[in-house]
Amino acid sequence: MQTVKMVVTGPFNSGKTEFIRSVSEIDVVSTERKISSETERIKETTTVAMDFGRITVDNDLVLYLFGTPGQRRFDFMWEILSEGMLGFIVMVDSTRPETFREARSILETFRAYAPTPYVVTANKQDREEAWELDDMRIALRLDRKVKLLPCIATEKEAVKSVLLELLYSILAEMEAN
């Protein structure tokens, strides 16, 4: 049985859990809740809440989706998660422009970890206060060649589209190389 993985990253509360949950065949392992509880503060060992989903492709192949912890203090996990990934998705909350800078920083960090294809998703596009994609591209300072995809992370078809676009990018890079 071969396993491959993709990483879903982005600022806190950008929709990573919902994204993975929409397509995972297993319950998503954990969420980012309760991060500031008294119990966690007094723990000796730092525990990390992360999202983990699975899609069985066929008898010989499984795709794992790892969602990174959104809080900056867990950024030491990102390098571990990025090892061996096929590609990654950066989720951005379209309704919270105050998170755009952080999203950009996360994107640059992951690009440094691994030269794998990636896409950026503008989540929560169904909300009235969501930014337009063109404006987000400018605010995020994304190159024209980078795919910025609209998404509603709770909708399976939208999530599938994002995953497919990333896979097409991976194929395209293989062709180019």
Next chain:
Amino acid sequence: MALKGNLRDFTVTQLLNLINVAQKTGTLVVEGPNEKVFVSFREGKLAYAQIGEDGHSLAYVLHRAKKISSSQYRAINERAGNISDKELGLLLINASYVTQQDILSSLQVYFIGVVNRLFTWIEGLFRFEINLLPPDDKITMRISLENIIIEGSRRLREREQLQDEIPSLDMALKFSERPGTNIRNVNLSVEEWRVVSYINPKNTMRQIASTTKMNDIEIRRIVYGLLQAGLVEIVRPEGRLVKPMQGRLRVPQASKEEQKSLINRIISRIRSI
């Protein structure tokens, strides 16, 4: 008769008990596969401990205990690298960077940590040198061994229990497929997540341990936790064992056609969800 032997035959807990009861003064030297540990006692009480011939400075211990900042640690190393621990301690107290209690508590935690590390060693030559004492410029303490021995016994029991639960590390792991298993709200430690990211029926626990630089007990403890939570199952390794690559894991180096085929299979599957 000189007190010497191998941890294979005489455990650290037994050694400490002997030193405690006999109220020995001297230094226990233990040589492991990769490092040497020196633990000094005075009349049966733990006085000092260090890893390696040179050990760590007081500045290192205080930095590790977060009593001084990284920049303070760097400054001390640059400007007062040759100063003794005792002189440094007085200097820092007089300058109000730390208190005497800070120094003593940090050293206590450090010394006990060194001894606790020994509890994970299954093998190693040891000898007790009655004429070997800590250097004069080092700060020593008087720490009772009873609690350390109790903790050591607990770790020994845990090790035996873990070995009973997971006798062989040459087995592999796979994620549990039991329907209805409730695996929500599971918080895993960094080390546990590192192991989870390598779980693959082709990777044995021994290989995962080697890649993640864990010893036998550490990997068993983590796997045991995952087993108890119902997240994983132990399986026979599948086919040829795939050795986890050092550093960055990659998709196995298949041909270009195989790689494209793999991506196309994933695309087909995603479309069908």
